[in-house]
Amino acid sequence: MIDRYGQIFEGRFGGASRGVIGAHATNFNSGSVGIALIGDFSNASPPAAMQxxxxxxxxxxxxxxxxxxxxxxxxxxxxxxxxxxxxxxxxISGDGTACPGNTGYAILPGLRNFLRANVPIGVPWSNLELSQRTPGSVRFAGWALDPDSPDPVDIHAYVDSDGTRHLADLERPDIGAAFPDNGSEHGFDITLPISPGPHSVCLYAISIGKGRNDIIGCTRTTGSPIGFFEGIGREPGWIGVSGWSLDPDTRDSILVDVYVDGRYIHTTGAVVPRADVAAVYSGYGEPHGFWARVPVGPGLHTVCLWGISVLADPPALIGCRVA
Ligand SMILES: [Ca+2]
Structure with a gap:
């Protein structure tokens, strides 16, 4: 049921996965979906939000x-x-009705045209489950299939404008169970070499039969350091800071510059082992944590931390905090 504000209500509970039999049209209650526009559309047109x-x-x-x-x-x-x-x-069933009213009925041709243009019939389905940058490469894993075929689908991967062709044919029993008509060889796990610096990387599933190709996912890799400003503490004459930072182009520790009130004060190395960071950014190792202690005068101060790139990329702001 749809109201004049465009709110959609479920008439009989079933949710997205369990269809229930409605009572919307004699002889047509099963094997169909009944949508009721709430109101009288004999003369008035359904409002735009409702349509x-x-x-x-x-x-x-x-x-x-x-x-x-x-x-x-x-x-x-x-x-x-x-x-x-x-x-x-x-x-058809001999149960005459004027429903959905003359003006309500008059929207059906336009509705059909809209659906013909917008229902993505035959377009591949996919899910990007992993997108991971490591030094020198970027890895993608997930699944893709075409509703028109049990065959594995081609995947075209683009690093900027350089395309390579891959096949989503790894065994995925879970996908086979979810789409029993389409088989189970639909997984992919692709590692692409990537040069240092920023890149745009996109994966496309190539349609079999009907339907257009579809984007599985895109990501922008960065050449600039990433990190997190985790802690700040104050004691007379000093501010202490801590966090982690790494450069996506190297496994090595990098340098972190400390600025106080906009002025460069100190450089520290992000060299402290951090197993938690290594667990998330696999391939980069552990020595990416840092702490530093810098002298300050009385009053509040703004401390900003910058990760220093190993290549030509500019330094990256890790964060600013006040203490
Ligand atoms: Ca298709």
Whole structure:
């Protein structure tokens, strides 16, 4: 049910995964989805927000249920468009009704055109589960399949404008269980060499049969250091700071510059072993933590930390804090 503000309500509880049988149209209650526009649309047109919600709801429903808006459906002794009005169902089953009203019924041609343009029939499905930068490479893992075929799909990977072709054919029993018509050889685990510095990396699943290709995911790698300003403490005459920082282009420890109130004060090495950082940024090793203690006068001071790149990339601000 959709109200005039475009709010969508579920009439009978079933959620996205468990369909329930409604009571919306004689003889058409099973094997269909009934959508009620709340109101009287004999003369007044459904408001724009209501029509927009109807469009979006049907794009979702037809996508997840693999219903092609271009293909008529043979059912109940008739061949009908996949989108019909209540009065159309009534005419087939001999249960006459004016529903959804003349102006409500008049939106159906436009609705069908919208769905034909917007339901992504045949477009590959995918999920990028891992995107990981390591020195010299970037690794992607996940799965991709095409709803039109059990065959593995091609993946085109682009580092900036350089494309390489891969196949998503690793065994994934979980995907096979979720999509029983499409087999289970749909996993991928791709490591691409990457030069230092920033890059744009994108993966595309190549459609089999109907439908366009689809983006699996894109990421921007950085050549600048990353890190976190974790702690700041004050004692008479001193401020202490701590955190971690690493440069995505090296496993080595890097330098961290400490600025107080906008003035350079001190450089420290991010050399303290940090198993927690290594666990998240695999391939980079542990020595990326730091702490430093710098002299300050009375009153509040703003401390900013900058990670120093090993290559030509500019220093990266790790963070600023006041103490
Ligand atoms: Ca396809």
């Amino acid at each position: 927009d919600a109807l469009n979006r709801l049907l794009v979702w429903k037809m996508t997840v249920n693999h219903i092609d808006p271009n293909i008529p459906v043979a059912t109940r002794g008739a061949v009908i468009d996949p989108i019909i009005g209540h009065r159309d169902a009534g005419a």
